Amino acid sequence: MNPSPLQAPLSKSHRLVYEIVQEQGIGRHLAMADLFSLAQSRQPRIGFTTVYRAVTKLRDLGLISEITPHGAERAYYEPAGPAHAHFRCDRCGDVQDVDFAIPATVTTALAAQIGGAIANATVHFRGRCAECSRLEDSA
């Protein structure tokens, strides 16, 4: 949302990747290869390594979120935003957002339970998405 914190430390290429993720908007989940394709379509001479470095930096800066759904074979990226869970369909592999987050009171209590500090919580659901539910095969 706020473009100001990224003026200083990001190169032009890194900014491009950031913009691509932002433009995809909430609910879209992009693999590294997708990001590379999109970046290439705007700047054909860009290399995979540059996109990779951009993603790594943006992730470390907290500007984009990385999700690794259980059962998926790669990571996905989305704009940083309010906490929410993800649902992955076992059949078609599609990942979608779910409006659910673990309350801070719970994480606080659990942090006390383990005696450490909890920085982050991720929730993933697996199952059959709406569309795949209609096709009642289990192949």
Add this chain to the structure above:
Amino acid sequence: MNPSPLQAPLSKSHRLVYEIVQEQGIGRHLAMADLFSLAQSRQPRIGFTTVYRAVTKLRDLGLISEITPHGAERAYYEPAGPAHAHFRCDRCGDVQDVDFAIPATVTTALAAQIGGAIANATVHFRGRCAECSRLEDSA
């Protein structure tokens, strides 16, 4: 705990892997390589492929659980048991159990929200474990 459901469809090698996971008990999280090492120590002629096949089958049968913590670079396996969450320390990488599960009422409501079926929920926490919290460096 209950050895009966595994007599029929499991070969001797697969049973060995199952027993190894069970014997490690609750709270232990074993990577594929760990399982292979442990299996080798009891049956030196066993091959990695056999352990891999055993793990795959046991996982599909629901006899063992596979977890892929966010930030980890491999999957871990543990005995199947009551639902619980996992905590992974960002510093030392250690994974430990956390007594938390998403209520069935919540998953039911969320399944309705997405219009599909939710078969499974996984919760992962990241942060600093008790031991690493004492070492106040952020390296």
Add this chain to the structure above:
DNA sequence: TCGAAAGCGGAAGTCGTTTTCACCCCGGCG
């Protein structure tokens, strides 16, 4: 005993990710 089927293990292959390394652009400085 024989033959089919399942199990097995070594090795190679797959694939997403990460690192390496040399080149280039772009600034300041002499």
Add this chain to the structure above:
DNA sequence: CGCCGGGGTGAAAACGACTTCCGCTTTCGA
């Protein structure tokens, strides 16, 4: 105006976990 110097860049190789392949061995029923 030309010489550095350092971050940025991109092609390619390396890496590592995971998966598959293929031929050999064991098991089991006829």
